[in-house]
Amino acid sequence: MKSTNPTTGETIETYDDHTESEIEERLSNAETAFEAWRERPVAERETKLAAVATLLRERTEEYAELMTREMGKPIAQAEAEVEKCAWVCDHYAEHAGRYLQDEQHASPPGSKVKTIYEPLGPVLAIMPWNFPFWQAFRFIAPYLTAGNVGLLKHASNVPGCALAIEEVFRDAGYPEGTFQSLLIPSDRVDTVLSDSRVKAATLTGSGPAGQAVAATAGENLKKTVLELGGSDPYVVLDDADVEAAATTGAWSRNLNGGQSCIAAKRFVVHDAVYEEFIKRFVAEIESFTVGDPMEQDTDVGPQARQDLMEGIHQQVAESVDAGATVLTGGEPLDCEGAYYPPTVLADVPPGCPVDAEEVFGPVAAVYRVSDEDAAIEKANDTEFGLGASIWTDDLDRGERIAGRIDAGCTYINELVKSDPRVPFGGVKESGYGRELSEAGIKEFVNPKTVWSQQPQTNDEDEVTIE
Known part of the structure; x- marks a missing residue:
């Protein structure tokens, strides 16, 4: 060992x-x-x-x-x-x-x-x-x-x-x-x-x-x-604070190099705010410092092992081959170490690896949906049920939707996290x-x-x- x-x-x-x-x-x-x-x-x-x-x-x-x-x-x-x-x-x-x-x-x-x-x-x-x-x-x-x-x-x-x-x-x-x-x-x-x-x-x-x-x-x-495992949905509704949702979502996906069961992985965004969200989300992700993890200002370090990094890239490559569009990132960094850049994929086809599998690294899959019901349907379209995040200015609406999402925990206008004061765990797979x-x-x-x-x-x- x-x-x-x-x-x-x-x-x-x-x-x-x-x-x-x-x-x-x-x-x-x-x-x-x-x-x-x-x-x-x-x-x-x-x-x-x-x-x-x-x-x-x-x-x-x-x-x-x-x-x-x-x-x-x-x-x-x-x-x-x-x-x-x-x-x-x-x-x-x-x-x-x-x-x-x-x-x-x-x-x-x-x-x-x-x-x-x-x-x-x-x-x-x-x-x-x-x-x-x-x-x-x-x-x-x-x-x-x-x-x-x-x-x-x-x-x-x-x-x-x-x-x-x-x-x-x-x-x-x-x-x-x-x-x-x-x-x-x-x-x-x-x-x-x-x-x-x-x-x-x-x-x-x-x-x-x-x-x-x-x-x-x-x-x-x-x-x-x-x-x-988890493939947590991050639902951004038409009445959400888009700037806050994009900023928090970018961090939720890339914290710990994206190597987290409760990281936001599938970003389900209402059509009315999709373009604004994508613009802010990609800009925030591209602002992260990728580098030496011993430096205090580094946001994203290497993946934990070389083989894990290679597995993530394979999932991305197969998803792109299936029709997904790379908005940023998408290739291993040309440097020493197991570095994979923060990556965003749009136009993600159903059944491709980043849609159907858990991606345990800094890769976000973004989906455009037409309404609230479609957002809930996509959020539940996974074998996993660990956490979920919902973004809306209407807390009553958020709590109602939380009751329709299959997950062990749901957070409204906040990233999913574990906290000693509240129960933590999942359902389904x-x-x-x-x-x-x-x-x-x-x-x-x-x-x-x-x-x-x-x-x-x-x-x-x-x-x-x-």
Whole structure:
């Protein structure tokens, strides 16, 4: 397993995969750690998490540079990612106890009934490279604070990030085995997930990876949460603030080099504002600085790997061959590194790659529609259902349309984003389950009913109906 700088193609460092005996040791450590960790008061777990937030902020520069070296994220965006990880730790350090409070229920005289929330045990997380810290912290912060322990199988091109995340929890004083990274290839995941000591799994990644994890987990009756791909529609209606929609849309498509499941990917624009939107949208995209991701003023760096960049270009080339028009970009940059320029395609024919597939890079597909119903139809014309963005000056109209779009989350006059305070997840081929907020922390707990009944005070027979 090696870490390669996508800006230069140079190998940063090589890591040995964990051996069978090392994996066994980590599984055993997780099982042992869980028995003690689950008994710690929630308040104590919250305090530990707050310490992690402090360390993250102290090490922002170090961890941001590590992300940028391993997967090419512009340094300013990497610094923001570390801060977001600290924020999710702050959130659960403040709210986990309230989220996990016992829930009281109505009950007959002489009884008391409540639901308590108990952790499940070791949770395996299979995480991607595109947000190498945030994706991991999105699962770690709630699940560990609920009393579970974590095992992270990170993407093979960001092993340094995986070990750094393990380091920060160790340095914050978490007990040994509470959180561990597994440096293993994808073909070893099935064996780990099948192990009886692993009680649940969460995955952020591709559809095929999600299907494989869900199948193995289902065979072993283990709970899963899957956040898979997306082809998010960005709907601009006839009454939208076109300048704001174009500016935000350009950033939503190109943030993190376009390598985001919730990036705006299909821009569905009402005919009445189409020409103005295109003009502003292309101009905004062409203003982005593409270059060295270590420079603070860089907006778009390289793609995370050379093969990923080549795959994006193939999708673009095949779509152009099918009839799409390139408005800007469209060819790999002639320079060292896996650079693909921000690209806009119009006249996109149905069924071509940028229309039918997820494009995981800085490529926007723009569609002209005649009315609101056509916009909704095009927005839903995808197998995915992660997020959607709607732009209109009429918020009532926006909320009505949001109810007709098939997505796990919709944002009106805002780009789609994940936020610790609200549930996050998708529908259709974008997965199931929710992360973040109260819903997220309760995905991997046992909501146990506890019924307490006063002892009988007489000899009368009691008839029980089950």
